[in-house]
Amino acid sequence: MGVTLEDKLVVAVSSRALFDFEDENRVYEAEGEAAYVALQREREHVPAPPGVAMPLVRKLLAFNTEAGQRVEVVILSRNDPVSGLRMFHSAKAAGLAIERGVFTRGETPYKYLRPLKANLFLSASDDDVRAALEAGFPAARVFPNSRKEAESHPNEIRIAFDGDAVLFSDEAERVFKSDGLQAFTAHETERASKPLPPGPFAPLLAALHRLQTVAGQDVPLRIRTALVTARSAPAHERAIRTLMAWNITVDQAMFLGGLEKRDFLREFEPDFFFDDQTRHCVGAAEAVPTGHVPHGVANA
Missing domain, CATH: 3.40.50.1000 (HAD superfamily/HAD-like)
Known part of the structure; x- marks a missing residue:
C-alpha cells in the first residue's frame, strides 16, 4: 500500500508564514530574485526566526505520537529549490518534524493543494490565497507582523x-x-x-x-x-x-x-x-x- 495523507489533517504553509523572512523579502522587492536567492544561499545554515504561523504549526505537530501520525505540515512555497534548503534547515533547527515541501520558483503553488488534500493553506501571498479559496480550500493571508502571543496556553x-x-x-x-x-x-x-x-x-x-x-x-x-x-x-x-x-x-x-x-x-x-x-x-x-x-x- 502506497503512502497516503488521506487520514491526516494537512496544513500547507508558505515560507513567509512559517518563518520571519521579511528582511529577505525586502531584498527581493528592492533588488530582485537573483539577490534574494544569493542571500538565502548565504544564510543556508542560519536558522530563520519564527514566523506568525510557527506556534500553531508546533502545537499541531504535537498531535503526532507513537500511537499515530495525525498531522502533516508541508512547506508550499514560491521559493526556488535551493532556497528551500534553508527552509528545511530552519525547520529542523526549530524542532519541527516537517518532511515534505513543494518549491515552485515564482509560480503559484496553490494547485498542489489538491494532491496534498490540504485542510488549510497559510500564505503571505494574497493572489495565492484567493486562488486556493476559489479552488475550494480553506486559506488565509497571514499578517507577518502579527503579534505572536501563542505560548500562553501550552496545552x-x-x-x-x-x-x-x-x-x-x-x-x-x-x-x-x-x-x-x-x-x-x-x-x-x-x-x-x-x-x-x-x-x-x-x-x-x-x-x-x-x-x-x-x-x-x-x-x-x-x-x-x-x-x-x-x-x-x-x-x-x-x-x-x-x-x-x-x-x-x-x-x-x-x-x-x-x-x-x-x-x-x-x-x-x-x-x-x-x-x-x-x-x-x-x-x-x-x-x-x-x-x-x-x-x-x-x-x-
Whole structure:
C-alpha cells in the first residue's frame, strides 16, 4: 500500500508564514530574485526566526505520537529549490518534524493543494490565497507582523473564527451590504431555524473536531475554538443553530454587535484568528496571530 495523507489533517504553509523572512523579502522587492536567492544561499545554515504561523504549526505537530501520525505540515512555497534548503534547515533547527515541501520558483503553488488534500493553506501571498479559496480550500493571508502571543496556553490549540464569509457563507452579509442592518436582522430572524450554507472554513472546523476526537487521551493537547462575530441578538440564533445542525460545537461564542474584536481576542489569546474583513484583521493583528480570508461580498 502506497503512502497516503488521506487520514491526516494537512496544513500547507508558505515560507513567509512559517518563518520571519521579511528582511529577505525586502531584498527581493528592492533588488530582485537573483539577490534574494544569493542571500538565502548565504544564510543556508542560519536558522530563520519564527514566523506568525510557527506556534500553531508546533502545537499541531504535537498531535503526532507513537500511537499515530495525525498531522502533516508541508512547506508550499514560491521559493526556488535551493532556497528551500534553508527552509528545511530552519525547520529542523526549530524542532519541527516537517518532511515534505513543494518549491515552485515564482509560480503559484496553490494547485498542489489538491494532491496534498490540504485542510488549510497559510500564505503571505494574497493572489495565492484567493486562488486556493476559489479552488475550494480553506486559506488565509497571514499578517507577518502579527503579534505572536501563542505560548500562553501550552496545552491548548486555540483558534478563533469570524462567522459570515468564514465559517458560514456570505448569504447574510450580502443582505447587510445591500440593505442595511435592519434588513439583515429581519432576514436572520425569519430564518433562525434554517442552517446557513457552509463557508470556506467550515471544513477546517470539522477537521479539527475529528482530530480531537481521534487523538482522544493519547495527546495532552486540547483544541479550543471560538466564534467571534459582529452579529448580535437576535441574529445570534441562526449562527448557533447552524453549528448545531453541523453537529459541531465551539467552546466560546462572542456576539459583539460591531464592537472592536481586538480586545476580546487579546483576552481569548488564540494561536490564530481568521476574518474576512481587512479592517478587523488589521486591528486583530495588533493583539494575536491573524489571517485574512479574502472571500465573500466584502472582498468582491
